[in-house]
Amino acid sequence: MLAQLERFRRRLILVAFVKRLPLSAAIAVSGALVAARIGGVQANGVLIALVTSALVASLAAASIAYRRTGRIVQVAATLDGRFGLANRLATALQFSGDDDGVASLISADADAALRGRRPQDVPFEAPRHLAWIVGGVAAVVVAAGLVGKSPADTDTSVSSRGVLGGAANASMSDGRRSLASTPAPSNVSAAAARVQQADPNGQRGIAPVRSNNAPAADDPLSRQTTVREAPTQSADSAADPRQARAADAARTPPGSSGAAAGRVGERRGSAASSAPRSEAPTARADLGGSVGANALRSTTTRAGGVRGTTADPSPTSDTDQRPITNRGGMTPAAAWDRAESAIEREHLPLDLRTYVRGYLVAIKSGGLP
Amino acid sequence: MSLAAADIQTRAAIFRDCFGRLKTEIGRVFVGQPSVVEQLLVCFFCQGHALLEGPPGLGKTLLVRTLSDAMNLQFARVQCTPDLMPADITGTQLLVEGHDGVRSFAFQRGPIFANIVLADEINRATPRTQAAFLEAMQERRVTVFGTTHRIDEPFSVFATQNPIEMEGTYPLPEAQLDRFFFKIRIQMPDVDDLAEIMMRTTGEEAPRASSQFSADTVLSLYGLIRQVKIADSVLRYILHLVRATHPDAPEAPAIVKKYVRYGASPRAAQSIVLASKATALLASRYHVATDDVRNVVVAALNHRIIRNFTAEMERVTAEEIARGVLSSAPAL
Numbered sequence: 001m002l003a004q005l006e007r008f009r010r011r012l013i014l015v016a017f018v019k020r021l022p023l024s025a026a027i028a029v030s031g032a033l034v035a036a037r038i039g040g041v042q043a044n045g046v047l048i049a050l051v052t053s054a055l056v057a058s059l060a061a062a063s064i065a066y067r068r069t070g071r072i073v074q075v076a077a078t079l080d081g082r083f084g085l086a087n088r089l090a091t092a093l094q095f096s097g098d099d100d101g102v103a104s105l106i107s108a109d110a111d112a113a114l115r116g117r118r119p120q121d122v123p124f125e126a127p128r129h130l131a132w133i134v135g136g137v138a139a140v141v142v143a144a145g146l147v148g149k150s151p152a153d154t155d156t157s158v159s160s161r162g163v164l165g166g167a168a169n170a171s172m173s174d175g176r177r178s179l180a181s182t183p184a185p186s187n188v189s190a191a192a193a194r195v196q197q198a199d200p201n202g203q204r205g206i207a208p209v210r211s212n213n214a215p216a217a218d219d220p221l222s223r224q225t226t227v228r229e230a231p232t233q234s235a236d237s238a239a240d241p242r243q244a245r246a247a248d249a250a251r252t253p254p255g256s257s258g259a260a261a262g263r264v265g266e267r268r269g270s271a272a273s274s275a276p277r278s279e280a281p282t283a284r285a286d287l288g289g290s291v292g293a294n295a296l297r298s299t300t301t302r303a304g305g306v307r308g309t310t311a312d313p314s315p316t317s318d319t320d321q322r323p324i325t326n327r328g329g330m331t332p333a334a335a336w337d338r339a340e341s342a343i344e345r346e347h348l349p350l351d352l353r354t355y356v357r358g359y360l361v362a363i364k365s366g367g368l369p
Numbered sequence: 370m371s372l373a374a375a376d377i378q379t380r381a382a383i384f385r386d387c388f389g390r391l392k393t394e395i396g397r398v399f400v401g402q403p404s405v406v407e408q409l410l411v412c413f414f415c416q417g418h419a420l421l422e423g424p425p426g427l428g429k430t431l432l433v434r435t436l437s438d439a440m441n442l443q444f445a446r447v448q449c450t451p452d453l454m455p456a457d458i459t460g461t462q463l464l465v466e467g468h469d470g471v472r473s474f475a476f477q478r479g480p481i482f483a484n485i486v487l488a489d490e491i492n493r494a495t496p497r498t499q500a501a502f503l504e505a506m507q508e509r510r511v512t513v514f515g516t517t518h519r520i521d522e523p524f525s526v527f528a529t530q531n532p533i534e535m536e537g538t539y540p541l542p543e544a545q546l547d548r549f550f551f552k553i554r555i556q557m558p559d560v561d562d563l564a565e566i567m568m569r570t571t572g573e574e575a576p577r578a579s580s581q582f583s584a585d586t587v588l589s590l591y592g593l594i595r596q597v598k599i600a601d602s603v604l605r606y607i608l609h610l611v612r613a614t615h616p617d618a619p620e621a622p623a624i625v626k627k628y629v630r631y632g633a634s635p636r637a638a639q640s641i642v643l644a645s646k647a648t649a650l651l652a653s654r655y656h657v658a659t660d661d662v663r664n665v666v667v668a669a670l671n672h673r674i675i676r677n678f679t680a681e682m683e684r685v686t687a688e689e690i691a692r693g694v695l696s697s698a699p700a701l
Contacts, residue, residue, distance in 0.1 A: 077602055081700070086658035091600040095656075101373030102596050105655045 001092065001111055002072065009075040011119035016065035019125045024061040026133045028053035030140040037144050079114075082122060088113050335364035380593045381650055387582055387590065388414070388651060394439040394578045399432045400569065401562030408553050408668050409436060409527070411651075413485075415643040416591055417550020418506050418526040420491075420541075420672060427555045428566075429529040430489055437485040440587065441580035442523065445483035449494035451537065455501035459511045460518075476513060481505045484523050484584060491528035492538040499545055502526060506548045523587045543631070543675055550640045551665075552672035554688065597646035599657040604642070606698070607662055611638045613694045614674050622697035624690055628680035633673035640669040659700070667691045 032053035036046045069075060076089035092110030095103040127133060330338070339360040343353050388410055395406050409432065412419040421429045430446070437444035447458055460479030466472045480486060481502070491499060505511050509520045528549070530541070546552075558566065569576055613620040614632030625632070644665035645657040652661070670691040680690070 086654065086660060087600055087603055087656060088654075088658075090602055091598055091656035094600050095598050100596075101375075101377045102598055102655045104374045105377060106598055109655065 001089075001096070001107070001114060004114055005072050005075055005079070005089070005093070007119045008079055008122065009069060009072060011122050012069045012075060012078060013062075013065050015122055015124055016068050017061050019127055020064050020068075021058065021061040022127050022130060022133050024057040024064070025054060026057075026137045028057035028060070030137055033140055033144045079122075083113070083117060085110075085113050330364040332361060332365040335361040338364065377593070377596065377655070380589065381653070381655070383586070384414075384590045384593055384650055385653070387586065390581050391436070391439050394581055395432070395435050397576050398435040398569075398578050399428055400565045401558045402555065405432070405553055405555055408551055408665075409433075411644050411647045411665070412551045412553075413440075413523070413525050414587070414590060414594060415550060415640075415647055416523065416525070417640060417643070418528070418548060420546070420549040420552045421527060421529045421555060422532050422552060423529075423555030424533055424557070425531055427557065429555055430487060432555075433485065433487045433527040433529075435578045436527075437487075439578040439581050440485070441583055442484035442587075443482075444485045444487070445480035446487040446489060447480050448489045449491050449498070451493060451495055451539075453494050453498045455498050456513075458498065458501045459505065459513055462514050474514075476516065476518065478518070479511075481511060481526075482518070482520055484521065484525070486524075486526045488526060488528040490530060492530040492540055494539065496539050496542065499539065499541060502528075503545055503548065506545075523584055523591070546672045547634050547636050549672060551644070551668040553668060554671075594643065594647045594650060597649050597655055597657060599642060599646065603645075603657050603659055603662065606659055607638055607641050607645070607666075610641070610662070610666055610670070610694055610698055611635070613698060614670060614691075622693055624685075624693035624697075628676055628683075628685045628690055629674055630677040631675040633670050637669055637673045641666055644669060663695060666695055670694065 029050060032046075032049040035041075036049050041049060069078075073090065073093055076093045077087075079085065080087050080089050088106070088110040092107045095106055336357070339357045342360065343357060348356060391410055392403070392406055395410075396403070399406065409419060409421075413436065421432070423429055434444065434446070447453070456479070458479050458481050460477050460482070462474040463477045464472055465475045488494075488502065491502075505520060506526050509522070509524055511518045511520065530538075609620055611633050612618045613622060614625055614629060614637075615621055616626045616629045616632070618632070621629075621632075641662060642657070645661040648661040648664055649655070649657045652658075667688060671686075671688040674687040674690050676685065676687055676690070679685075
């Protein structure tokens with residue numbers, strides 16, 4: 001009888017494991033999701049967290065099942081209840097060591113009661129509140145997704161990255177950047193690019209963020225906005241400028257002003273990196289818009305990657321997350337002089353000189369003169 | 370199978386046969402209420418005493434007398450009245466004159482020395498007289514004038530009381546109530562049973578139970594019941610039930626906390642265990658199951674639960690409280 005009870009014990013452990021696994025898994029997965037959301041874990045990290053939580057849930061369910069099933073005595077009592085054996089097994093097990101007539105009769109009775117039964121007769125059971133468990137997990141998943149789409153979360157922290165897929169966040173961020181970006185006239189962009197290219201001492205910084213949906217280039221309102229917001233811009237992205245240039249070169253014909261515009265954006269990004277991180281999206285949008293949508297599309301994509309949207313479907317995204325440093329560091333006066341010399345060298349039209357001067361001073365010195 | 374096991378099986382078969390034939394024989398005289406008859410027989414085979422409670426005319430006395438007739442045992446009936454004295458029950462020393470003319474005291478046995486004693490309307494006797502039953506019921510011996518006299522086995526006291534007419538009665542003290550193995554409530558028969566009773570009792574000849582078994586047979590079955598095994602889990606279940614009748618116990622359900630002044634004693638647990646063993650044997654088992662416990666627990670507890678004033682005011686019976694305890698106990 002002991003051997004048979006042992007087989008039933010294993011079956012009961014399995015049944016209890018299956019019964020408790022959904023709740024354990026739900027708790028663990030929900031906890032992992034919440035922790036990943038709070039901790040700002042990337043997609044890969046979330047995947048690892050989910051797998052780990054599933055393993056932990058399995059271990060927990062197995063541990064609980066093992067402990068709840070208990071020893072053979074408890075197994076006997078459980079089987080008595082399940083099969084309606086009127087405490088035969090528990091009593092027989094307890095008095096199995098006795099050497100009297102009644103004990104032998106009880107043992108024979110229990111053997112007979114257990115003879116026709118197999119461990120498979122113990123059916124699997126669904127958790128008691130399966131609907132609540134499923135609903136709870138679904139609610140956590142949905143809540144995590146909604147939290148990931150909140151503007152504050154996307155703007156101010158990297159916690160939204162990677163949870164429930166970075167692609168959705170990235171597209172949301174890009175969309176908002178588009179809304180916040182300011183278009184720039186194409187001639188201004190080209191001129192600024194030429195000046196930046198001609199500046200021999202220009203430091204390469206972070207590429208500006210592009211605008212996917214750049215409005216018409218000759219929108220005067222947008223231009224004003226750009227000029228006004230430029231000094232307050234900031235860029236927390238620290239994309240590798242060499243990669244940015246390579247991407248620009250791949251997208252624009254050789255010799256065109258697009259590649260130069262990308263470098264202008266890099267300088268701006270580096271100068272603006274000392275600004276608060278919370279202003280980063282707007283600032284990047286301004287930079288991208290002011291320099292030119294066409295030339296900055298590739299660097300914008302790269303900047304999205306820097307923000308941590310690891311699931312960004314863009315093929316040109318990268319994951320360069322170097323720390324942001326202020327690589328401007330020039331006094332306004334020196335920046336003014338350098339801008340003047342560059343303007344003179346490039347023979348810019350008069351109507352553009354003021355704008356380009358102010359722009360270069362801003363990105364060199366970190367503020368308008 | 371060992372010889373001991375075969376012997377136990379044989380005796381168990383005798384027990385079941387005896388029980389069934391007694392039930393049938395009593396049923397020839399006492400109509401209906403098979404559960405009452407069963408509880409009375411279980412109580413008797415467990416060497417217990419029973420308190421039968423019911424309105425007048427329901428056959429309480431007839432039931433006990435029929436049991437005695439069917440068992441071929443010595444039967445004595447004591448009609449309890451307020452002027453009944455303890456010596457009328459236990460017996461007394463009488464001055465007798467011998468053949469040689471010498472006078473001496475001799476002990477004259479009272480009715481308590483019978484095998485089956487019917488204390489009819491026991492609550493009409495004074496507490497002093499009721500107390501005379503105490504030692505006999507518990508110790509199975511009587512002490513008169515410093516001399517102890519042992520009562521022969523089998524010995525059971527079946528007392529009856531009328532729950533309605535309380536004037537001029539002396540309710541049994543808790544200590545004496547605790548000595549009763551079961552308190553069996555006899556209900557009013559239904560129409561069919563009443564019709565059968567009319568047919569049997571108003572004819573030319575009233576049926577009588579015939580003798581089936583001797584005292585030796587009964588004595589041999591006493592030991593068999595006590596050999597039935599009970600698992601720890603079932604025993605703890607019984608103890609849980611008994612503890613749950615105490616309002617200050619953590620196991621006590623709400624109904625106990627509200628309506629009970631004092632709960633059942635360990636003697637209640639003894640009664641439940643023994644009765645469960647007998648019930649298990651009747652079910653052809655040699656171990657006690659929780660179902661056996663559930664079958665007997667109300668009869669064993671309902672006279673041991675002392676209700677408080679709230680329960681009496683709200684007319685909550687001890688039986689209802691016992692059922693509440695049973696329903697609130699966790700299943701094994």
